[in-house]
Amino acid sequence: MHFPALGSRRAIIDRRAISDNIVALAQAHNGDPMKLRLAIVGELRTALEQGRKEVARRLEAKPTRGRETVSAFAFLIDQILRLLYDATTHHLYPASNRSTGERIVLIAVGGYGRGEMAPYSDIDIGFITPWKPTGWTEQVIESMLYSLWDLGLKVGHSSRSIDETMRMANADLTVRTALLEARYIWGDRPLYEETAARFGAEVVQGTARAFIADKLAEREERHKRMGDSRYVVEPNVKEGKGGLRDLHTLFWIGKYVHRVQSVAELVDSGLLTQAELRQFQKAEDFLWAVRCHLHTITGRAEDRLTFDLQLEIATRMRFTARQGQSGVERFMRYYFLNAKTVGDLTAVFLAHLDDQFAAKGRRYIPAFFRRPKKLDGFILDRGRLALPDDNFFRDDPVRLLEIFALADRHGLSIHPSAMRAASRDAPHITAKVRRDPRANAAFLDVLTSPRDPETVLRWMNESSVFGRFIPDFRRVVAQMQFDMYHHYTVDEHTIRAIGLLSRIEKGELASEHPLSSEIMAKLISRRALYVAVLLHDIAKGRGGDHSILGAEVAEHLCPRLGLSDAETETVAWLVRYHLLMSATAFKRDLADYKTILDFADVVQSAERLKLLLCLTIVDIRAVGPGVWNSWKRQLLGDLYESAEEVLRLGHKLRGREERVAAKQAALQQALGLSDDDFRQFAKRLPESYWIAEPDDxxxxxxxxxxxxxxxxxxxxxxxxxxxxxxxxxxxxxxxxxxxxxxxxxxxxxxxxxxxxxxxxxxxxxxxxxxxxxxxxxxxxxxxxxxxxxxxxxxxxxxxxxxxxxxxxxxxxxxxxxxxxxxxxxxxxxxxxxxxxxxxxxxxxxxxxxxxxxxxxxxxxxxxxxxxxxxxxxxxxxxxxxxxxxxxxxxxxxxxxxxxxxxxxxxxxxxxxxxxxxx
Structure with a gap:
């Protein structure tokens, strides 16, 4: 039986009792197939409704048990299909002596074939016949489809001969993937066995590498379409990065390569360890539960976890407020931690796969890379940093930081087995390691790297080394902000902001940020700026003003990282006032001179002003797509220039008069007016107007x-x-x-x-x-x-x-x-x-x-x-x-x-x- 873990099946649907009822209906409506079909549909509709209610009741009782729910729905649909098949072939279109061509098998494909069915998902089925369909098989298929539609079910269906099935599977990746999970439901069993055997021999045999490449390319394309981050605040549970589809992709690849029938068998084939299997099953259980709640609440196949649904599902799954975080924020943090688990599993799984193929001599990397070379005790395995032995990190946990600094310095990637060891050994980063000058120097090298700090910090975060080394950062990993402004979790936002700062410094965004690109080249306190970007949101979710609390974190952490007293003071000030510039530019009248004086009074130095502008820009841009625009750039630029004037001139008003005069001269030239006419026009308008409006x-x-x-x-x-x-x-x-x-x-x-x-x-x-x-x-x-x-x-x-x-x-x-x-x-x-x-x-x-x-x-x-x-x-x-x-x-x-x-x-x-x- 396909659903061994499912308890009290008859409470969901009692097939024998319904079958008896259908026999009675057939006797009552003998000779009137139209009325009989409607009566059968009525009987099945009642069974379907009662079954749905029972499964929904079970989900309500155990709101986090997603696997049970999807198995129960799949079981319910199986029984409905079997009853309908029997009723159609025995009572509606009986055929006493069928020819060998009048055979038919009903199979489940896709997710339904896997035995998983969310409440309102499409029911993907296939009808397979030995050769071209006969009149009888066409009648049966057509009648069954009409009955399923009358039941209100969304059916994805195909009707093919075995030869057609093989031809389509070879030509189309989607068909091949769906058939990979094909499962017998009812009908001619030998026909199913023949189809399965031919699929293995004619389609799967010898095409594993091509299938893997196609599936991974498909996954990349899907991630791009969905926002390419598993930390978007309204994620798609099915298609998004770190969602169910990513887990299913792993299973498909494992099944294709090793012909396994269940996820548990991936352990025997060496693609997952026992611990990783438990992680897989736990993440899948949770994600399925979320998807089932989404379907149940909306009454449709809804897979996007929007803000209003997040609130309701958090309540249903019994997440309550705790330690400065609301129930919905705790629920979403748990969601993102599960999405992160899916990402980690994917990396590990692909590493195992790569090693398995490499072991057969099918390597992607040229031979000269394969000779391991020593590198500060680490070795190179096919061009990737790897460990000489399994205890390498445990023997000296500072190496957990050094491997990332090495990867950054030499532009190397890290071998997935080393990443896995880093995740496993990250708890060895103790207070002693955090105080170690070597560890802090390695971390600061990565953070302030002139190369690609964003990528290496993301690796560090994925392996949990980042959060272990900076415990305050660990508190914001996977932490969402329940609002429509922030598109990412706090850790993702922070790492993106550091990446943007690096790109501005390298001049890659000069056309979008000319002022900050110019400023970055002249900064004295470059190191302080990178640390301030790291810490600007570090105290979010603590129940107080995160700017003030973050400044306190900076005062303690900066000396440990090796920053001087002056740098520490600068970082703490920047974190404390990181919202000041945007608040002044966007909420205040920059034409009002007191606004500029009050702002300059807090900033006090030209260097701080430069740092604050750069921090403000990357903070806004890293919020999400579409948040930054030319208007914000202009307002921040106006505020910067006005404040710089005040700081440079020592509070004289001369600079303001010069700006008004320059704007008026440019306008007179654009209009082509005489001096007298322009003077008449200009004197009507107050000074604040000239300051407030841009030239165009x-x-x-x-x-x-x-x-x-x-x-x-x-x-x-x-x-x-x-x-x-x-x-x-x-x-x-x-x-x-x-x-x-x-x-x-x-x-x-x-x-x-x-x-x-x-x-x-x-x-x-x-x-x-x-x-x-x-x-x-x-x-x-x-x-x-x-x-x-x-x-x-x-x-x-x-x-x-x-x-x-x-x-x-x-x-x-x-x-x-x-x-x-x-x-x-x-x-x-x-x-x-x-x-x-x-x-x-x-x-x-x-x-x-x-x-x-x-x-x-x-x-x-x-x-x-x-x-x-x-x-x-x-x-x-x-x-x-x-x-x-x-x-x-x-x-x-x-x-x-x-x-x-x-x-x-x-x-x-x-x-x-x-x-x-x-």
């Missing part, structure tokens, strides 16, 4: 203003490629409520505001620049879309309809951010600016949030002078520089409390659009 927007705005020719309202909308967004400029007479009306109109037109810069000329005209994207993060391109935005703004400013009513009637699209609970928070700061009250609102991002906040500010009778919109995944941070209607700061306590309450209500969404217009 200054040109765009100036042409717009000059073309408006004194009109009270002029609107421009065009694609702005530097940001991948649409630039909407409104030139209009300033009045209270202008900002919130424009925000509401843009949302009504289907736009999402990602940045807003609001300026007022000295003669009372507003020049407002909005960057707008569609809800999926794309720009509005077509003339119709741009026209729709312009008309919506015109209508709103002319008060042609009640904005509130129209917005209430517009359904808000559901967003992924709804999986997160974020308590809104309002911070009001009267010290951040000399002229303005600065209000920062943190809230869950959603459509029309900016409109709701702008409306609340309008209700509070304040003037918005600039708005800065930053989004971090599901979290929005909107900052407003405001004054009262007379231009003064808002300082009355009662007024501030009312303002805070209104903004909190708007941010929370309860009173989203319910506030009535004044």
């Amino acid at each position: 927007i200054l040109v765009h705005n100036a042409r717009h203003i000059l073309a408006s020719d004194g009109s009270p309202l002029s609107i421009a909308a065009e694609y702005y490629p530097q940001r991948g967004a649409t630039l909407v400029t409104v030139y209009a007479t300033d009045h209270p409520g202008l900002f919130y009306r424009i925000a509401g109109a843009i949302h009504l037109a289907g736009g999402n505001i990602i940045d807003a810069r609001i300026h007022t000329t000295r003669d009372g005209v507003a020049v407002d620049n909005f960057l707008v994207q569609d809800p999926l993060g794309g720009a509005f391109h077509s003339p119709e879309q741009l026209q729709r935005i312009k008309v919506a703004i015109e209508d709103a400013l002319a008060n042609r309809h009640r904005l509130i009513t129209k917005l209430e009637a517009r359904p808000l699209p559901r967003t992924r951010a709804e999986a997160f609970r974020i308590a809104p928070n309002v911070l009001i700061d009267n010290k951040a600016s000399n002229r303005f009250t600065v209000v920062e609102v943190n809230a869950r991002d959603r459509p029309a949030l900016l409109f709701a906040l702008a409306n609340a500010l309008f209700q509070s009778k304040v003037t918005v002078h600039s708005a800065h919109v930053a989004t971090y995944g599901e979290r929005a941070v909107d900052t407003f520089y405001i004054t009262d209607l007379l231009g003064g700061k808002i300082e009355a306590k009662g007024r501030l409390q009312t303002l805070e309450r209104r903004l909190l209500e708007a941010a929370g969404g309860d009173v989203d659009i319910a506030l009535q217009m004044a």
Whole structure:
């Protein structure tokens, strides 16, 4: 029997009882095959539903036992198919004396053939006949398929003769893989035996090497498609790196090479050890459990572990909050540790395989590499660093660090058997080894390597040596951050950031990061920067401010690594303030000189400023694809230049005046205006405008203003490629409520505001620049879309309809951010600016949030002078520089409390659009 471990089978489905019922139905409907088929389907549907409920109940009772669940589902489907086969061949299409051609066998292929079936997976089956199908076999196959579809099952099926099967298997890797796991279900047993024997002799024999190469290439392609990291925060349990498909690939290869029938037999063939088999089975059990929960919750074949499903599965699998980590973060950490196990097993398995083929003289590497050569006690085995004996690491655990430093220095890879020994012996890295100057020097050599630190650090992490040597790092291995902003686990994010820093230093990203590429070449504290990148997130998940806690880690760890007191102080400062530059650039008004002074006051030195810029850039870029863009580069560059000026000039304002003059000169040249005409134009615009806007927007705005020719309202909308967004400029007479009306109109037109810069000329005209994207993060391109935005703004400013009513009637699209609970928070700061009250609102991002906040500010009778919109995944941070209607700061306590309450209500969404217009 194929499911020996499955208990209480009759509770899932009682085949004998149902078979008796079908016989009774056949007698009752004698002579009416149509009615009989429907009655049989009805009987099987009831059995299928009851069986599904029983399996779901078992999963609920034992939520981590995935193998049991998938075996139970496969068993249930087996019995349904057998009953249907018997009913079809005995009652619907009986054939009294069949010819030798009227034979048929039903087989399970693919994962179902392996005896594993997730609740809503496709049922992959094959009908095999000796030769071309006869009239009778065609009737049987067609009837069975209709019955299966009537049962609501998704069926992947094929119907072939034995010859056709062999031909297809030789021509198509997918067919060959599916047939590799073919299993007899019901029908003509000798026909199955003949098919299996011919498959082994005609397809598998002598093609193992080609199959391995094809399967590994297929795996690489799949990983690229899925994001090529096993640490993406919304992983695909089936197809992703470290997922079920990777485990199955190992089994397929083992089965193809050694003709094994079960994973356990891979031990006998030398491809896995007994301990590795246990790891394989444990990881597979967990991943299957997760996949079964995904299917059960969604009621479909869903394999992507999205944020909302992570929450529910963590609860079902009984993960609870502990030590500063929520239940869902603990669940996902366990998921990533299992994915890491799958990766480790893959490396070991392929090493065994390589050795087995190499033993037969089939080596991929030229002969001169095969002679082992000594290298600091290590040896070279076919060009890879290997160990002279099995106790080499245990005899001197410092070698666990030295092997990676050697690999980096000489550009060598490490033999998988040495990696395996490193994983096994990593626990020998004790406090004594951590204090050893040789070990620390080797680690620092890898971290600050001018070659490829990312690759070698990743090897070090895979073997657990990294976490053993830096215990604080071990705490963040496989630790996810439950948000939509971070795409990777903390350890993966950190290693990627170090890789990016190395690439910037080597000049590989000069076109994307010209400023930091130039700076890296002149740094005095290069070593401190690499250590700071390593430590910037090291204290995440400890329940406090990770910047402050991380600085404390740095103070203890840096001296151990061999850094001087001055370097230690620099690293601790960088870790403590690693979020300062991005927070200032993205949430504050860089045209407000006090912003620059406050920032420079914390930074204090030009060297620290350079280090902080480089750290900030790699931190943002390593968050995930699509997070970095030209707008962020420009804002960080502006802040860097302004702060450098202050630090260089000793707080003189001259540099600022020079920048404004340079921008004005460039604009006058671009416009071709005379000195008098340009002077007239320039004096209308405040200094803050010249500082805030980049040169290309200054040109765009100036042409717009000059073309408006004194009109009270002029609107421009065009694609702005530097940001991948649409630039909407409104030139209009300033009045209270202008900002919130424009925000509401843009949302009504289907736009999402990602940045807003609001300026007022000295003669009372507003020049407002909005960057707008569609809800999926794309720009509005077509003339119709741009026209729709312009008309919506015109209508709103002319008060042609009640904005509130129209917005209430517009359904808000559901967003992924709804999986997160974020308590809104309002911070009001009267010290951040000399002229303005600065209000920062943190809230869950959603459509029309900016409109709701702008409306609340309008209700509070304040003037918005600039708005800065930053989004971090599901979290929005909107900052407003405001004054009262007379231009003064808002300082009355009662007024501030009312303002805070209104903004909190708007941010929370309860009173989203319910506030009535004044």
